[in-house]
Amino acid sequence: MTQTPVANWSYPTAIRFGAGRIAEIGEACAQAGIAKPLLVTDRGLAALPVTANTLDMMESAGLGRAVFAEVDPNPTEINMDAGIAAYKAGGHDGVIAFGGGSGLDLGKMIAFMAGQSRPVWDFEDIGDWWTRADADAIAPIVAVPTTAGTGSEVGRASVITNSQTHVKKIIFHPKVLPSVVICDPELTVGMPPAITAGTGMDAFIHCLEAYCSPHYHPMSQGIALEGMRLANDYLPRAYADGGDLEARAHMMSAAALGAVAFQKGLGAMHALSHPVGAIYNTHHGTTNAVVMPAVLRLNRPAIEGRIARAAAYLGIDGGFDGFFDHVMAMRESLGVPDRLGVMGVGTDRIDELVAMALEDPSAGGNPVPMTADNTHALYRATI
Numbered sequence: 001m002t003q004t005p006v007a008n009w010s011y012p013t014a015i016r017f018g019a020g021r022i023a024e025i026g027e028a029c030a031q032a033g034i035a036k037p038l039l040v041t042d043r044g045l046a047a048l049p050v051t052a053n054t055l056d057m058m059e060s061a062g063l064g065r066a067v068f069a070e071v072d073p074n075p076t077e078i079n080m081d082a083g084i085a086a087y088k089a090g091g092h093d094g095v096i097a098f099g100g101g102s103g104l105d106l107g108k109m110i111a112f113m114a115g116q117s118r119p120v121w122d123f124e125d126i127g128d129w130w131t132r133a134d135a136d137a138i139a140p141i142v143a144v145p146t147t148a149g150t151g152s153e154v155g156r157a158s159v160i161t162n163s164q165t166h167v168k169k170i171i172f173h174p175k176v177l178p179s180v181v182i183c184d185p186e187l188t189v190g191m192p193p194a195i196t197a198g199t200g201m202d203a204f205i206h207c208l209e210a211y212c213s214p215h216y217h218p219m220s221q222g223i224a225l226e227g228m229r230l231a232n233d234y235l236p237r238a239y240a241d242g243g244d245l246e247a248r249a250h251m252m253s254a255a256a257l258g259a260v261a262f263q264k265g266l267g268a269m270h271a272l273s274h275p276v277g278a279i280y281n282t283h284h285g286t287t288n289a290v291v292m293p294a295v296l297r298l299n300r301p302a303i304e305g306r307i308a309r310a311a312a313y314l315g316i317d318g319g320f321d322g323f324f325d326h327v328m329a330m331r332e333s334l335g336v337p338d339r340l341g342v343m344g345v346g347t348d349r350i351d352e353l354v355a356m357a358l359e360d361p362s363a364g365g366n367p368v369p370m371t372a373d374n375t376h377a378l379y380r381a382t383i
Contacts, residue, residue, distance in 0.1 A: 005047060016180065023057060026060070029142055034095075036092045037063055038068055051098065054356060071083075075105055080106060094141065095139060098135070107130075123317070130173045145188075147199040151255040151257070151260070157173075175198075191242060194286075200254075203227065205292060206209075210266065211306070221264065230250045231258075234246075268366040289334075314326075339383060358371075358375060
């Protein structure tokens with residue numbers, strides 16, 4: 001007898017989408033109830049004109065120009081604690097999370113943890129651990145992405161690396177979802193081609209892994225399919241011409257769609273890349289793209305029909321094989337390395353990587369169950 005599916009679903013927030021809409025930062029903060037924000041971004045972005053211009057707009061709106069930029073590419077609880085200290089010292093009442101995944105994730109965690117009394121690891125995305133938090137003490141967040149990859153601007157969680165164990169942990173709470181998002185594609189125009197490629201592949205793979213996940217979430221399934229189409233059509237254009245505002249806009253949509261879609265689950269691509277990023281500090285999206293072919297081959301028996309349907313929607317002939325050849329060609333055209341070794345990943349810590357990958361929350365969404373043997377084989381095939 002067949003069973004009727006049962007699932008819990010929730011979807012995102014208020015999004016101000018369009019070129020030039022960063023000018024609405026004052027209105028967005030007012031909408032979120034923020035009068036004295038702390039802008040949180042990464043060190044590289046803090047020095048660029050796009051950030052200075054945003055701080056000018058904040059100041060003109062009477063919001064001050066406070067900024068915290070001690071954010072590592074894979075942010076840790078050390079970065080978070082420093083940010084909380086700056087937040088409290090400045091008497092702030094909310095956060096503008098500004099940047100790529102690292103700035104967005106850490107900004108969200110500063111707003112979340114500034115009023116909590118328990119350590120951040122007590123709120124890992126396990127069961128109902130999020131209920132341990134004092135929800136009333138979570139500060140409001142306005143998110144402003146400057147890349148088109150993680151989609152963290154529409155997410156209820158952040159990835160924080162434990163500085164002692166080098167393990168990436170997903171910290172979750174429903175109120176970590178930003179109150180207001182400004183998606184302004186003009187902010188992404190300055191992204192270098194390599195970052196455009198890496199973040200764009202991250203968006204594509206969020207959609208791909210969510211689409212292939214065996215969990216039941218038909219809304220995410222449809223969103224994943226359209227996210228793949230947008231990334232497939234517009235990432236090559238954004239890579240070839242960083243000033244192509246139409247392509248940049250559609251890639252921002254693809255990133256947000258990917259983050260919404262992966263409520264359905266991720267898989268081995270992320271389970272493999274999280275430990276690599278934590279230990280070797282590699283770029284997350286690029287790492288995902290490197291391991292993608294090996295994972296597709298592993299999962300083929302479970303996803304062949306589903307991928308054939310996606311290929312048809314994307315206008316790719318040849319079913320699974322056509323889709324595989326297409327993404328391999330796209331990877332090459334975007335300058336993605338063939339192997340992790342090119343990115344500085346060695347073979348001497350494979351056993352450690354395997355253990356971490358099998359513990360990663362993404363592992364449970366892989367269509368073919370991950371085991372010590374097949375995970376070893378995946379790393380050997382990709383390093």
